């Protein structure tokens with residue numbers, strides 16, 4: 750039977766009869782990257798594009814990410830899609846803080862990334878004013894293909910992240926620049 754399913758490549762390692770040796774870091778990265786649990790923080794139109802990304806045409810389940818988490822404690826990817834009012838900034842930060850490490854952030858669309866067309870007193874001019882962002886997806890709104898591309902870029906980060914990164918002085922300095930201990 751023909752199938753379009755491609756199998757994820759095993760991390761580089763040494764093979765022999767009955768054994769396969771690789772780095773624990775690479776195995777953990779591969780497992781994490783293909784089982785990301787997203788938490789959608791969708792506030793406006795970009796959220797609709799994200800819903801399309803989840804639905805059957807684009808089917809995020811192909812990436813192991815069909816399990817939406819509406820509890821920050823059971824999520825490792827915060828997807829911010831939509832306009833974020835300044836009043837909402839502390840709530841977004843609180844959601845981020847409730848997520849366990851390792852956690853990643855995808856900023857979807859112009860509003861989340863830079864305030865978009867809403868250059869006004871009430872709109873946060875980019876979520877990176879309150880939390881660190883790993884990948885930005887441009888567009889107003891971005892198409893589902895772009896959101897998928899953003900998620901694939903997150904997967905690359907996850908796959909290649911060192912297990913020591915979260916304890917590194919650079920990461921701690923990044924968090925402390927946001928007032929996070």
Ligand code: SF4
Nearest residue numbers: 794795859860889890
């Ligand atoms: S970037 Fe455009 S589509 Fe997305 S939330 Fe803002 S106004 Fe809506």
